[in-house]
Amino acid sequence: MKLSALLFALLPLVAAAPSIDKGKTFGNPSAPITIELFSDFQCPACRQLHMDLLPSLVRDYIVPGKAYLVYKEFPLPQHNHSREAAAYACAAARVGKYEQVADVLFQNQPTWSNDGKVFETISSALTPAEQKKVQTLAKDPSILEEVQQDVQEGQSVPINATPTMVIIRGAKKYPLPGPINYNLLRGFLDGLSK
Amino acid sequence: MARTPALRIALLLFRLGLGGIFGYAAWVKLREPWMLFAMSVDAYHVLPEWGAVAVARTLPWLELTLAVLLVSGLWKKIAMPASSLLLAVFFSLMVRSYVRGEGISCGCFGAGEAISPLTLLRDGALLAVSLVLTAAVFWKKPPVGLKTPDFQLPKIAEPQL
Numbered sequence: 001m002k003l004s005a006l007l008f009a010l011l012p013l014v015a016a017a018p019s020i021d022k023g024k025t026f027g028n029p030s031a032p033i034t035i036e037l038f039s040d041f042q043c044p045a046c047r048q049l050h051m052d053l054l055p056s057l058v059r060d061y062i063v064p065g066k067a068y069l070v071y072k073e074f075p076l077p078q079h080n081h082s083r084e085a086a087a088y089a090c091a092a093a094r095v096g097k098y099e100q101v102a103d104v105l106f107q108n109q110p111t112w113s114n115d116g117k118v119f120e121t122i123s124s125a126l127t128p129a130e131q132k133k134v135q136t137l138a139k140d141p142s143i144l145e146e147v148q149q150d151v152q153e154g155q156s157v158p159i160n161a162t163p164t165m166v167i168i169r170g171a172k173k174y175p176l177p178g179p180i181n182y183n184l185l186r187g188f189l190d191g192l193s194k
Numbered sequence: 195m196a197r198t199p200a201l202r203i204a205l206l207l208f209r210l211g212l213g214g215i216f217g218y219a220a221w222v223k224l225r226e227p228w229m230l231f232a233m234s235v236d237a238y239h240v241l242p243e244w245g246a247v248a249v250a251r252t253l254p255w256l257e258l259t260l261a262v263l264l265v266s267g268l269w270k271k272i273a274m275p276a277s278s279l280l281l282a283v284f285f286s287l288m289v290r291s292y293v294r295g296e297g298i299s300c301g302c303f304g305a306g307e308a309i310s311p312l313t314l315l316r317d318g319a320l321l322a323v324s325l326v327l328t329a330a331v332f333w334k335k336p337p338v339g340l341k342t343p344d345f346q347l348p349k350i351a352e353p354q355l
Contacts, residue, residue, distance in 0.1 A: 161310075174226075180237070181246075184229055184236055184246070
């Protein structure tokens with residue numbers, strides 16, 4: 001099942017969230033655990049995490065309200081199209097299509113990473129009206145600032161590899177860089193929930 | 195080579211420093227949920243999941259034991275080679291992962307620190323220090339009296355008849 005379909009069930013909860021970037025947060029904002037996911041759309045390990053681990057995490061922790069998921073952009077400087085992709089994703093979040101756009105970006109990562117056709121890639125997840133809006137928004141200074149703000153937040157963690165999941169429980173933060181074994185992550189999250 | 199007082203002090207400081215670092219590494223891992231360290235171990239992909247769990251539950255205690263032995267100076271002939279072996283394993287796994295571009299957690303001092311040139315430099319330096327200390331433990335000092343070139347057998351008084 002596509003991650004976006006799974007997250008679609010969460011829309012009412014998301015609408016109730018007090019976050020400033022509603023389109024990039026999923027689940028119950030008052031859940032005991034918050035998971036901040038810093039990723040780069042052009043990074044292969046992020047693609048693997050998005051496609052393999054994230055659907056299970058959403059099914060077991062985000063949908064039941066045990067954890068709150070927050071997407072953060074962390075485009076790495078060595079990836080020439082990742083900042084542009086991050087800007088389009090943030091713009092898509094403003095029309096409520098972040099997850100759908102993230103899905104197509106990760107699924108087609110090898111293609112647009114080579115040819116640089118980022119907008120053409122994300123268009124398939126948007127209606128013509130949304131495409132127009134997203135294209136305009138992606139060049140908006142507030143969107144570019146939003147991406148930069150995520151990067152700065154990541155640098156303050158500090159994050160030096162993508163993907164990095166920052167698990168937050170109360171005042172405690174646990175940054176987990178790289179690919180993660182889901183069985184062990186589940187054990188860790190269950191332990192934190194107690 | 196004779197051990198000058200300066201060399202002795204340097205070796206002592208190296209040993210105490212290395213012991214302190216092992217102690218800190220153990221403390222950081224033991225105060226956090228062990229599952230967190232298990233994820234770091236598993237990310238290296240050299241052990242099955244149960245192996246990663248076993249390492250996560252035992253390695254911090256081994257590091258703590260080494261810290262106590264290094265700081266106290268007890269069982270140096272066991273503690274020093276064990277420290278070098280452990281650091282050599284850590285360093286080679288980190289280099290392997292870095293070369294592959296895996297971007298995983300180093301797991302050196304708890305979770306969250308991805309392997310980078312800085313972590314490699316740090317662990318490489320620790321390995322070098324440990325190897326120097328190991329060599330110093332096994333370095334055979336020349337027996338007293340054989341050091342000087344003008345060594346002479348003591349004269350034995352001739353028996354008087």
